[in-house]
Amino acid sequence: MLDAVDDLHAIIDGTIAALPVPAGDPREIERLESALGAGEQIDDDIALVIATSGTTGVPKGALHTAATLAASAAATDARLGGPGGWLLALPAHHIAGLQVLLRCLRGGFTPVVIDVARGFDPADLIRGIDAIEGPRRYTSLVPTQLIKVLDDPNATAALREVDAVLVGGAATPILLQQRAVDAGIPIVRTYGMSETCGGCVYDGVPLDGVGIVLDSANADGVGRVILRGPMVARGYRNVPDHSAFAVPGEYRTDDLGRLDDGVLSIIGRADEAITTGGLTVVPQVVEAAILSDPAVAECAVFGLPDERLGERVVAAVVPSTGATIDPERVRAVVIERLDRSAAPRDVHIVDGLPLRGPGKVDRAALRRSLS
Structure with missing residues (x-):
């Protein structure tokens, strides 16, 4: 990524239109290039086509301009207390990781990058x-990474020293959250998606604008x-008249x-x-109830076909250390917190949950593996 700094600056300036793809994954590169029209005509003001992490077979690419990216960065800086140096610990071809790099460069600092291609250490x-430089220091993690940090006293102590840790990609x-707060880690829960330049709601409160x-x-x-x-x-790139963008500036x-x-x-x-x-x-409501048990570190709830019920509720749970x-x-x-109808008929204890994108649970993969 640090070899691509000139291209990242060109995205910020809007002088190129870039489609980030995962290095070392020829099948995914071909899939994204084909579905999102790499090399084909595009509007002059588009600076970024970022693939969404949806579960549909054909990927969609959110179209961003230099102006949308600038608005996102300025709103983030305003909420966090100003520009600073950033540490990248996420895949850079997803919006959360790419924004770490763009915010850092826009602020005039060189990002620090750690390799997570073979997992997060x-x-x-x-x-x-x-190694982070700047008057303020930031990073962004997904919940599964935060769990690993909290299980490591030295990593917890290091993360305590940054000014903010954005946590997103999936519900925290x-x-x-309480473990992180008790450990003194300055977490900020983020909500957003590729279509909004990443997080645009922090700790439940919308960013300026x-x-x-x-x-x-x-x-x-x-609602x-x-x-x-x-x-x-x-x-979206190559998806005309999509109802999600029926009103300009609205998703x-x-x-x-x-x-x-x-x-x-x-x-x-x-x-x-x-x-x-x-x-x-x-x-997600059932997951919140299950996660109230400290013995559960992670869980995912999904439906499987059932002859009598239509679908039955199933849970995959990962034990805490x-x-x-x-x-x-x-x-x-x-049953105690919700209702008997919401209780999972089957509970599978697993070592980890399959993910899509930077940190979202892949329920389709769970359905395939546990059906």
Whole structure:
């Protein structure tokens, strides 16, 4: 990545149109180049085509200009306390990782990069933090990386010294948040996506210039999240007239959320809801209940076909370090906090969860492996 600094500056200036692809993965490179029209005509003001981390077979590419990227960087700097040096610990072909590099260069600093091609090692994080330059020091992690850091006292101590740790890519469980806060790590929970230049809502509060609307909210105040602001993408590459961008400067997400005194809580995704026995179960709500048990480090809830129920609720859980998980206890926690209909019929104890993008759980892969 450090060999590509000139290209990164050209993205910032808007003098090129770049499509980041994962190095060393010829099949994915070919897939992205083909689906997103690498080398084909593109509008003059497009600076970046960034692939989304969705589960559909054909990738979409969010179209960003120098202006949308600049708006995102300025809003982030304003919220965090000013420009600074950044440590990259995420894949740079996804928006979260790429933004680490672009924000750092825009601020006039050289990014520090650690290699995560073969996995994340907290020891590399320690060395990387020592090398960050600038009056302020930042990094960005996904929840699975934060878990590894908190299990390593030396890495925890090093991360405590930075000015902010953006945590996103997937929901951060409450117990994990509390562990990080108790350890003195300055975490900032982020919400956003490729279509919004990455995170545009920090700790539930929108960045400057960002608006949040809930479409078709129910009696509980839960509706589909619509994000507005100057960092919203122009649209998708090679996907004309997409309804998600029906209004310029506005992106209609697939997320369900609620606003409480201006603070956004994401409840789950509309397209991942499970219909079981005629009832609708939102996986993320069940996951939050399961993760209230300290014995559970990570979990994913999904639906599998069932002749009687249509779909049955299934959970894959990863034990906390040194902990033992009792499947009956998992079910009991859900019944106690939610309802019997939401309790998983099957509980699979696994060593880790498959991921897509920088940190999102790949529920489709779980369905394939555990069906």
